[in-house]
Amino acid sequence: MVYTNEEIEQQLFILFRRSQAIHVSTKSGDFELDRSIYGILCLLDDEGPMRLGAIAHRFRLDPSTITRQVQAVIRLGLAAKRVDPTDRRAAILNLTPLGEETIAQARAHRRQVLYSILGNWSETQRWEFLAALRRFNNTVDGWIEPDDPISSAD
Known part of the structure; x- marks a missing residue:
């Protein structure tokens, strides 16, 4: 999809x-x-x-x-x-x-x-959701301030 x-x-x-x-x-x-x-x-x-x-x-x-x-x-x-x-x-x-x-x-x-x-979510589904949220947040932080040490620390 x-x-x-x-x-x-x-x-x-x-x-x-x-x-x-x-x-x-x-x-x-x-x-x-x-x-x-x-x-x-x-x-x-x-x-x-x-x-x-x-x-x-x-x-x-x-x-x-x-x-x-x-x-x-x-x-x-x-x-x-x-x-x-x-x-x-x-x-x-x-x-x-x-x-x-x-x-x-x-x-x-x-x-x-x-x-x-x-x-009702499986453990695998919760881990996948967490991984996607982390990746999204890290990507947004890098986009907002790519050279910001705070962004790379999260």
Whole structure:
């Protein structure tokens, strides 16, 4: 079967629209996490404390946009800023214990939803889907910024 760019674009849009339906919340429902807060918490959980500029770079967003999003994370008590000991003019964002617990619960919830969605798929089908997603994401990263060390690290 040959896939056209039009069909691929349509399926990507459907994937994007349906992925929004996977609600981001903690198991207890204590927090309703919007996409930007969830993304910041996941990044800090995966990679540890980071400067705000590094977070902006990772998401390929303007630093002012990240600053607004980070303020929401701090307001909720999910992360805290501290002075960067290597450059006192810069701030480092790190998860608070509440942030660590919240992101663990939210990720567990999302993974359970994915398990329900993909429950009838064979292990081989899930591995093939994962491999295709990785390849697509790596290709997009290379297309966005071919010389970016972040793109080649993912």
